[in-house]
Amino acid sequence: MTATQIHPSTVKEAIETRRSIRKFVQEPLDQNDLREILRLASLAPSANNVQTWRVAVIQNPDLQTKLQEASYNQGQVTSAPAVLVVYSDMEDALNTIEQTLPASMSEEERKTRAEGFRKNFAGMDTAQRGQWGLAQANIAFGFLMLAARSLDYDTVPMLGFQPEKVKELLGLPEHVQFAGLLPLGKRAEDGFPHHRHDVERVATFY
C-alpha cells in the first residue's frame, strides 16, 4: 500500500497529521534531518531547565532485531530506519546541573543554585527522584513526535518492551527510567484515524 504523504507547515498540521505508524519506507534516514529533529526536541521545557532526557539513537539492524525481541516482537522496531530510545537520567542531571545554568551567571550564583537544586532532591530515594526526572523527559518525548512530523517524518511511541532487557542491551545504568521507544522514519502506511474523547469529556471549565 502506498501511504499518503502529508506535509505539515504549521504545528496545528503537525499535530493533526501525526498518527502512530508501524510500517516505514525502507531507506536510511537523512542524518541532518535526524539531528534537526533531536535539536528541536531539545528545546522542550523542563523544571529548573534540568533537561533530564537522554536519547540512544539506534540505526543498526542487528541491535534493532534484539530490541524487537525485547519489545514482544513488535515489527515496527525493525521496520523503522531508526529507533530512538528516550530515557531520563536524573542522577546524571543532578551530578551535572551546573551545565544547565547560563554562562552569564556568576560563579558564586552557580554554586548556590547547584547546591540548592541538589538539596531539593537529597531527601528522595533514587526511584522517587527518577520519577520526577521522567516527568520532564516525557515532555521531550512529545516534542520529538511533533518535531519529526514537522520535518515530514513519522513515529510510533512505545512502552511495550521489557525495560531491564533494553537497559542490558544498551548498557544503561539501572536507575534510568524510560519515556519510551520511538521508531522513526517515513510512513509506508496511513495509520488509523484519530479516535478521541470530546473536549467536554476531558476538560472541566471553572
Ligand SMILES: Cc1cc2nc3c(=O)[nH]c(=O)nc-3n(C[C@H](O)[C@H](O)[C@H](O)COP(=O)(O)O)c2cc1C
Ligand atoms: C506512552 C505510549 C506507549 C505506547 N506503546 C505502544 C506500543 O508498545 N506498541 C504500539 O504499537 N503502540 C503503542 N502506542 C501507540 C498507541 O496505541 C497510540 O498512540 C494510540 O492508539 C493513539 O493512536 P495514534 O497515535 O495513531 O493517534 C503507545 C502510545 C503511547 C503514548
